[in-house]
Amino acid sequence: MGNWDQLRDRLDGSLVTRDDEGFEEARAVFNSAILTSPLAIARCASVEDVRRSLRYARDAGLPLAVRSGGHSVAGASLVADGLVIDMRGLNSVTVDPAARTATVGGGAIWAEFDRACQPHALAATGGRVSTTGVGGLTLGGGSGWFERKMGLACDNLLSVDLVTAAGELVTASDTENPDLFWALHGGGGNFGVATSFTFRLHPLAACSIALLLWPSEHGPAIARRWRDLMLDAPDEVGGGLAYLTGPPEDFVGELMGKRCAGAIMTRMGTAEELRTAIAPLLALSPQVELVMDIPYADMQCMIDDPPGMRNYWSAEYLADLPDAALDVFCAAGEDMMSPSPSQLLLLPWGSAVVRNAGMSAMANRDAPWVVHPFGLWEDAADDERGRVWAREACAGLREWSTGATYLNFIGDEGADRVVAGFGAHYPKLAAIKALYDPDNVFNLWHNVQPAMA
Numbered sequence: 001m002g003n004w005d006q007l008r009d010r011l012d013g014s015l016v017t018r019d020d021e022g023f024e025e026a027r028a029v030f031n032s033a034i035l036t037s038p039l040a041i042a043r044c045a046s047v048e049d050v051r052r053s054l055r056y057a058r059d060a061g062l063p064l065a066v067r068s069g070g071h072s073v074a075g076a077s078l079v080a081d082g083l084v085i086d087m088r089g090l091n092s093v094t095v096d097p098a099a100r101t102a103t104v105g106g107g108a109i110w111a112e113f114d115r116a117c118q119p120h121a122l123a124a125t126g127g128r129v130s131t132t133g134v135g136g137l138t139l140g141g142g143s144g145w146f147e148r149k150m151g152l153a154c155d156n157l158l159s160v161d162l163v164t165a166a167g168e169l170v171t172a173s174d175t176e177n178p179d180l181f182w183a184l185h186g187g188g189g190n191f192g193v194a195t196s197f198t199f200r201l202h203p204l205a206a207c208s209i210a211l212l213l214w215p216s217e218h219g220p221a222i223a224r225r226w227r228d229l230m231l232d233a234p235d236e237v238g239g240g241l242a243y244l245t246g247p248p249e250d251f252v253g254e255l256m257g258k259r260c261a262g263a264i265m266t267r268m269g270t271a272e273e274l275r276t277a278i279a280p281l282l283a284l285s286p287q288v289e290l291v292m293d294i295p296y297a298d299m300q301c302m303i304d305d306p307p308g309m310r311n312y313w314s315a316e317y318l319a320d321l322p323d324a325a326l327d328v329f330c331a332a333g334e335d336m337m338s339p340s341p342s343q344l345l346l347l348p349w350g351s352a353v354v355r356n357a358g359m360s361a362m363a364n365r366d367a368p369w370v371v372h373p374f375g376l377w378e379d380a381a382d383d384e385r386g387r388v389w390a391r392e393a394c395a396g397l398r399e400w401s402t403g404a405t406y407l408n409f410i411g412d413e414g415a416d417r418v419v420a421g422f423g424a425h426y427p428k429l430a431a432i433k434a435l436y437d438p439d440n441v442f443n444l445w446h447n448v449q450p451a452m453a
């Protein structure tokens, strides 16, 4: 146990130890099944706080975790009997509309980012909900509704300020520490603590979303139509095929609380343009048909998941999506826990996701489809059922898998999955890791082991 007053007295922010009031609130993460208990949480208010906390933990020989949005399903932002560097206080967002850039603190969440960009009709790819951290999501790649046009979140990075394991503040960009910059495009939290990100923004004059729902037995027909539509869709159209429980909203009518097959479709453009793009789906007469113009920041929080649930997810990249694969997907949708906020998602990649592959550590970006079972439930008695469902949903589709996965969409599935996830980029990542974190201080997110000298 450290002498915490030494650190507390030096911080611009505050320190919460296990014995302090408010510890549980500060510790709680999105996945309520994670009960990992650190010794203390340093609520950093400045870059210097990050350096002081890091130095303190290293001198005391304590394990370290870095926390932003707290959305890692495996609880990678907590560490047992160690110190958490809590970045949530570094959440400023500064937009330069003329340069079309935004500089954001390493602990901001996407809601803060999107709301700051919206008045300027500018945006960048974030996740599909507003509560995830910019830090964890971007460093791990960052998949979102408009990725087929704007690229992944990491593709829009112009520079990152980062505190290394040695406590040095460095900038990574195309011109400064370019290898580190490359590694921060998908290499996750393996290389240090990102205190600030600068993003390129894209003009977004209009934005629209469609939520289409059918009783789940229509799933196979909808799935085929959705796949064929996405194969030819313009880059401005995004969206996913989903099994979900009809949400408790008046417009959902009789499908409220029932298992549904659906499509969530988005467009960089008006609702009228979206209607034209998704006409083949509308022709299947959805029981719920909500198609509307919406400000981007509002769209981003439309399907925010309830906090406080237990969750487990997995994912698989699919190389192909024949009818047989869609039937397996739909059968997994029928097995999903319902009613519950769980979702079984199928997402299209391609377009800018693959066009930008060259500049990024994130491998396997040429996978055309991603399947993502996302299990959420309330009762610990359902833990085994929820986990088995997510694993089996992926296992059933393995015949069509590329053999790799998108690491942001999985928890701890073992070292082999990490190596497969980074694919051919693993050796270069390991060499960069050896330069910036030779002692493997940052080891909780899908870990890249430092290459041996």
Ligand SMILES: Cc1cc2nc3c(=O)[nH]c(=O)nc-3n(C[C@H](O)[C@H](O)[C@H](O)COP(=O)(O)OP(=O)(O)OC[C@H]3O[C@@H](n4cnc5c(N)ncnc54)[C@H](O)[C@@H]3O)c2cc1C
Pocket (backbone or CB within 6 Å): 030, 065, 066, 067, 068, 069, 070, 071, 072, 073, 075, 076, 077, 078, 087, 106, 107, 126, 127, 128, 129, 131, 132, 133, 134, 135, 136, 137, 138, 139, 140, 141, 142, 143, 144, 188, 189, 190, 192, 193, 194, 195, 305, 408, 409, 444, 445
């Ligand atoms: C409801 C929900 C929806 C999601 N939707 C999407 C989605 O649409 N697209 C997508 O790509 N992913 C999505 N994810 C997955 C998400 O991107 C990852 O779980 C990501 O790690 C979360 O980042 P965070 O900052 O919220 O998490 P945290 O749990 O705070 O951090 C996770 C890890 O990220 C690293 N990290 C975080 N911040 C920093 C920082 N400032 N510097 C260095 N390392 C840092 C650390 O290694 C940390 O252990 C979703 C997750 C949830 C729970």
